[in-house]
Amino acid sequence: MTGLAGAVRHHRLVLADWLVGVAAFGPPALVVDRLLAPVLGRLPDAIGSLPPGELALITRSALEGHGEVLAGLTAGGIAALLVWSVLWRSGVGAWTVWRRGRAPRLAHLLGLGLVGWWRMAGVVVAGLVFVGLALAAIAALTAVAATWSLFRGSEMVLVGSVLAGCAAAVAALGLGRAATLAAAWRAVRPDRPPVLWAWLGGLGVALRHPLAATVALLLWDGAAAAALGLALLVLDPGAAVAGRVPALVAVAAASLVRAFSRVALHLSFEPAAGLRDPARADHPSEAAPESR
Amino acid sequence: MRSFAPILLGLLLAVTGSAAPVEYDLEVVLDTELHRLSGSGRLRWTNNGADAVDHLQLHLYLNAFASPSTTFMRGWAGRVEPTTLEPWGWIRIDSLTTDDGVDLLPGLESIQPDDGNPDDATLVRVPLPRPLAPGQLVDLRLAFTAQLPELVARAGFAGDFHMVAQWYPKPAVLGPGGWVGHQYHAFGEFFADFASYRVAIDVPDGWVVAATGVEAAGAEAVGGGMQRLRWQAERVHDFAFAAAPGELMEVTDTDFDPVRDVPPDWLEEASARLGAAPAELELPPVELRMMIPRSQRPLAGRMVRATRLAVAWLGLAYGPYPYPRLTVVSPPLGAEGAAGMEYPTLVTTGASLLELLPPFRGRRWLETVTVHEIAHQYFYGLLASNEGELPWLDEGLTQYSEIRFLEALGRRYPGATGPLGAAFLGDRLELARRRLPVTVGRAAWEHRSWGDYAAAAYTKPALALATLEGLVGPGPFARGLRRYVERYAYRHPDVADLERTLSEVAGQELGWFFERVFAGDAEPDWAVLDVRQGPAGDGEGWLAEVELGRPGDLVAPVEVSIELADGTVERRTWDSADRWVVWRLRLPAAVAAVTVDPEGVWLLETRRADNRWRREPSTVARGWVRSIVAWGLAAAAALGGG
Numbered sequence: 033m034t035g036l037a038g039a040v041r042h043h044r045l046v047l048a049d050w051l052v053g054v055a056a057f058g059p060p061a062l063v064v065d066r067l068l069a070p071v072l073g074r075l076p077d078a079i080g081s082l083p084p085g086e087l088a089l090i091t092r093s094a095l096e097g098h099g100e101v102l103a104g105l106t107a108g109g110i111a112a113l114l115v116w117s118v119l120w121r122s123g124v125g126a127w128t129v130w131r132r133g134r135a136p137r138l139a140h141l142l143g144l145g146l147v148g149w150w151r152m153a154g155v156v157v158a159g160l161v162f163v164g165l166a167l168a169a170i171a172a173l174t175a176v177a178a179t180w181s182l183f184r185g186s187e188m189v190l191v192g193s194v195l196a197g198c199a200a201a202v203a204a205l206g207l208g209r210a211a212t213l214a215a216a217w218r219a220v221r222p223d224r225p226p227v228l229w230a231w232l233g234g235l236g237v238a239l240r241h242p243l244a245a246t247v248a249l250l251l252w253d254g255a256a257a258a259a260l261g262l263a264l265l266v267l268d269p270g271a272a273v274a275g276r277v278p279a280l281v282a283v284a285a286a287s288l289v290r291a292f293s294r295v296a297l298h299l300s301f302e303p304a305a306g307l308r309d310p311a312r313a314d315h316p317s318e319a320a321p322e323s324r
Numbered sequence: 325m326r327s328f329a330p331i332l333l334g335l336l337l338a339v340t341g342s343a344a345p346v347e348y349d350l351e352v353v354l355d356t357e358l359h360r361l362s363g364s365g366r367l368r369w370t371n372n373g374a375d376a377v378d379h380l381q382l383h384l385y386l387n388a389f390a391s392p393s394t395t396f397m398r399g400w401a402g403r404v405e406p407t408t409l410e411p412w413g414w415i416r417i418d419s420l421t422t423d424d425g426v427d428l429l430p431g432l433e434s435i436q437p438d439d440g441n442p443d444d445a446t447l448v449r450v451p452l453p454r455p456l457a458p459g460q461l462v463d464l465r466l467a468f469t470a471q472l473p474e475l476v477a478r479a480g481f482a483g484d485f486h487m488v489a490q491w492y493p494k495p496a497v498l499g500p501g502g503w504v505g506h507q508y509h510a511f512g513e514f515f516a517d518f519a520s521y522r523v524a525i526d527v528p529d530g531w532v533v534a535a536t537g538v539e540a541a542g543a544e545a546v547g548g549g550m551q552r553l554r555w556q557a558e559r560v561h562d563f564a565f566a567a568a569p570g571e572l573m574e575v576t577d578t579d580f581d582p583v584r585d586v587p588p589d590w591l592e593e594a595s596a597r598l599g600a601a602p603a604e605l606e607l608p609p610v611e612l613r614m615m616i617p618r619s620q621r622p623l624a625g626r627m628v629r630a631t632r633l634a635v636a637w638l639g640l641a642y643g644p645y646p647y648p649r650l651t652v653v654s655p656p657l658g659a660e661g662a663a664g665m666e667y668p669t670l671v672t673t674g675a676s677l678l679e680l681l682p683p684f685r686g687r688r689w690l691e692t693v694t695v696h697e698i699a700h701q702y703f704y705g706l707l708a709s710n711e712g713e714l715p716w717l718d719e720g721l722t723q724y725s726e727i728r729f730l731e732a733l734g735r736r737y738p739g740a741t742g743p744l745g746a747a748f749l750g751d752r753l754e755l756a757r758r759r760l761p762v763t764v765g766r767a768a769w770e771h772r773s774w775g776d777y778a779a780a781a782y783t784k785p786a787l788a789l790a791t792l793e794g795l796v797g798p799g800p801f802a803r804g805l806r807r808y809v810e811r812y813a814y815r816h817p818d819v820a821d822l823e824r825t826l827s828e829v830a831g832q833e834l835g836w837f838f839e840r841v842f843a844g845d846a847e848p849d850w851a852v853l854d855v856r857q858g859p860a861g862d863g864e865g866w867l868a869e870v871e872l873g874r875p876g877d878l879v880a881p882v883e884v885s886i887e888l889a890d891g892t893v894e895r896r897t898w899d900s901a902d903r904w905v906v907w908r909l910r911l912p913a914a915v916a917a918v919t920v921d922p923e924g925v926w927l928l929e930t931r932r933a934d935n936r937w938r939r940e941p942s943t944v945a946r947g948w949v950r951s952i953v954a955w956g957l958a959a960a961a962a963l964g965g966g
Contacts, residue, residue: 057957064953065946071933072949073941076917079948083924085749086932091949092756093933106960113961185483185572185657187619187677194678256962260955267951279951287958 035252038299039292044138045120050291056112060105067094114156119145121298122152125220128302148220154227155219155234159212162235166204170197210238210245213301245301252297259289344559345370346495346519353526353550354488354567359411359481361470361491368463373498376455380462381435381505382417382448383516385490388508389413389473389480393443395436399510399769400477413473413480417448417493423463426453438507438769446508447496468493475661484572485655487662487672489564490514497710497816506712511777512768513711516561518814523555527567532575534615534651535565536670559814560668561708566615566653573656574618578628580610580650585632586640587736594640597802607639611649617656623675626690627654634695637729641802642702642809650698664693666700673697691733692726699725706813714818715768715777716842720785721805727751727786748790748927751783756930761845761877764788765819787927788841794925795837796830804829819843840878841928849876850900850920851934857915868915873904876929885922888913889939915939 039046071094075082095102123145127136130144145152174197181189215234218225225233238245263286267279350365371377388396390412420428431451436444456462470491475482479489496505497517504515522540525533529551537557546552557563566573586607595602612631616624631652635645651670655662663674673693678684699722703709709717731747755762762776762784771777793801804826812821819838827834840846850872857868872884879900886894890913898905898920918937921929929935 053958053961057961061953061957065950068949069946071936072945073943074917074936074938075942075945077942077944079945084747085752086924087945087949088749089752089756089930090933092753093931106957109957110960110963182658183483185485185617185619185659187617187657190657191677191681195681260959260962263955263958267948267955279948280954283951283954283958286955287961290958290962 034302035248035296035298035300038302039296042124042136042141042295042299045124045136045141046288046292046295048138049116049120049294050288052116053113053287053291056109056116057106058109060102060109063098063102063105064095067098070094117294118152118156119149120295121145121216122148122220124295124298125152125217128217129220129222151219151224151227151230152216155212155215155231158228158231159208159215162211162231163205163208166208167201170200170204173197174200206246206249207235207238210249210301211235213298214238214245216298217302248297248300252293252300256290256293259286259293262286344518344520345372346517347521348492348519348563349522350492351524351526352491354486356484356486356528356531356567359472359486361472361488362467363470363492364467365465366463367466367493367495368461369495370461371456371458371498374458374500376457377498377503378452378455380450380452381496381503382450383446383490383494383496383505383508383514384415384417384448385446385494385508385514386413386415386470386473386479387445389477390445391443393441395439395441395444395446395507395769396477396510398441409474409476411471411473413471415468415470415491415493418467418469419465420450420493421465422453423465428452428464435505436507437505438509441507444507447505448493466493475659477661478665480661482656482659482661485566485568485659485662487564487566487653487655487659489665489667490562492563494562499816504710504713506769509712509769511771511774512715514562515710515712515816516708518559518561518708521555521557521560521563523563523565525553525555525565525567526550527553528569530570531567532570532573532615533565533567534575534613534653534670536560536563536651536668537647538611538649557669560647560705562667564667564670566655566662566670566672568615568656572617573615574621575613575615576624578612578614580607580612580632580635580645582607582609582636582639586636587633589736590637590640590732593732594802597799598806599799599803605640607636607644610635610645610647613649613651614654615651616654619656620654620675620677622677622680623654623690626679627652627673627675627694630691630694631698633691633733634698634729637695637732638699638702638725641725641728642806645701646706646813647701650701652694664697666697666704668705669701671697671700688730688733692730695729696722696726699729702809707809707815707817709817712769713767714765715781716764716785717817717819717822719781720764720789723751723782723786724789727790748787751787752927752930754783755779755787755928761847763845764841765843784928785842788837791841791925791927792826792834792837794923794927796826796832796834800830801826837880840880844878846877846879848878848880848882848926848929849931850874850882850898850929852918852920852937853904855915855918855937855939860910865910865912866914868907868909868911870907870909870915870918871904872898872900872907872920874900874902875931875934878928880926882921882926883923885917885919886911886915887917887919889916 068091071090079087119142123141126144126148127141174193177193178190181193211231211234214237215231218230218233219227263282266282347368348365350363352361352363354361369380388394389409391397392408417429417432420432422428428450432448434445435447435449436442452462472486472488473480475487479487479491494516496503497515521537525535526546527533527550529549533553535555537555537560540554540556543551543553591602591605594605598605612628614624614627616627635650639645647669649669653670653672654675655672657676660674662672665672673690675690679690700718703721704711704718711718727747758779762779764780764784766780768777768781771780807829808822808825811825819842823834823838853871853873855868855870857866860867870886881897881899884896884898886896888911916939920935
């Protein structure tokens, strides 16, 4: 419940994360809208009356030649969101160390985040490197197994290796994510451990408490995915709710749920005993991230 | 059912008339250690031409795999790695004599009429001791050795699985202008005359064989741990077989029963479309022989189901499958080079147990490749067009049939058509992607890449046929295709034959379409350039100027709809002979919308963004797409922000 309560307490942060998510992708969204507006405006109101495939072809025609620009803007949006993500996690962590029991002001939070931005960025990079290496290793092993199965003509080995590879990839992604989330809290400890040690410590936490970490990931990432899935249902002209709820409202609400879930997930990994000044006699214990 | 097959074959011969110009009587021993064939027998060839011939041309297709320098391997390099085969493949004629003992081998020479490549020996010229007059027959005795290559393209072996195709010397086709012999190229396939085959195949005991035609007799022991299987096939233009140990592959016999396997709604649709009573569309039962890896047993039911449905749909569309048996071979894992290929009365599909798992399952690859290859039994098997010079005449018609079948399957089994949904959308997007205009009427080997060849042989022809269907109407088009199959079965049709038949049945001259779309490379693209209007000065109605343009090079009549503010819709046809036209119209109400090709008949047109004009822009589509874009970006944010 700490994640839920924490996200509620940090509601301004949730709102800010939502707005940053919208703003980060504003440029590509605007470009797409400008390119599509003239052609889509010519379509009949009853889109269902269009010949099959018409909308896909028209969209393709309108966006043709602009793929690189759109890809660049989208990549820029993802990069901006990553920078922001590092900033607020650093700020939340720093505020937690020095908290005085008051609800944080957003500007104060972000100011603290700027101070520790590079350390937090290092933790995130460590996580990305781990996931990248793990996925590459899994892909290589899966390819070897699949190739062997081709030579031996063994369908079961092929299916098994693909399934195992997929499962391992999901596990690696989950472990990397959980380790990074736990490491984010270790990085803001007053004793300022080296970034790599902080990340390895986070990995240790995730490995020692796999169930709790998995539940937290499933709960909050699942909530975000479910919200996006429901929004997609609203967008489907064939769905029962389509047309009853304005589609953009549904997407906006799903984005807000996504932002709330991100903050709540991060707070779920706060050490249970809290973060204290190591100069004090009682050092912090490394309790498991509870299912909150 | 098996015991009746030879009888049915005899009946087929009696019904269909004169014997084929070629007769094969072959014996072959498959050495499963060396993966080599030792063949011998008789080849009787009749000069069905109008002039005497002084030589034969024989295809030796397996020599395409003899070295990296052959025409085929040069074209194949870059499509598949490695370009070194282990082992290489080849075929060698060891002896060739006439029935009166004249040795023809000394005069045999390789010829390369297509590219002059001296390293290519896939076509040979065999001088005859004396000219062969029209109607005369030459009776040859031959012995040959063929080495199967590593299986990368159609023929070869992978482990113990042997796909034995293009394994014997095969006469080229003698056309009105002379021999129509071509080398074996990386793009394009084969061309041969209809023939009768008697083939005895020796394989090790415990091995199973699936072949063109039907068994002429049961297996007989020949000693040395070998068994002999005798096969026969009539009025087919190729003979292929697959052989493998019984531990690897299993052979099961089932059937196509029209009462059980023809969906009533499909029969009803076909009856309405063809204007024929259901009784006229009755299909005969067909023996089905399935050769599948034992490891793919979980997919067997689905394979049989796909085969039965394909036979049903194609039979309703083009007429009954004309042979007693259809054999389906699913190559085992590692033998994918043999997958997705057609031979008379035998097809190879391709499947993997991965198809049991989502998301592979939803792709319906198994059903797609099954219907595609069985459709080739009509367009290639029965209508033996020249696959090298006119690849689209079989591939394009087959691709069109495949998509229509998947549409029908999707109506029956929701989700069967895959993620894109709309029929032909995948092909339209592929065509839109191509930088250069696609020339359909080009020989297969004249294309610069596999992508160009595929677009010209499969993609654009399928779209063109669907466009033609929209122009003449589904009923006349369906009847026209069926008439084409009926009229040219067991012959070598060309484009003119298809055009003539469709024109005749549709009751309109379609030569312009064939010339501009199939022979040329002009692309259709029309646009509404502008609409200017105002109330008429005399107070009676509106005066409008509708300006249409033709950015594309294809000149063709196209329908234009003009929707007025009072709700009425006027339809006109523009011949698009000029690049643009301005219609000055007096109308009872203001123009609300103008659309070029409102029904989307011209599936070949891929640039559709400028086909419409509206007086008041709509916000509905824009709002919908905005929502999709917003969702996509929200998902990107969820992934990117971590």
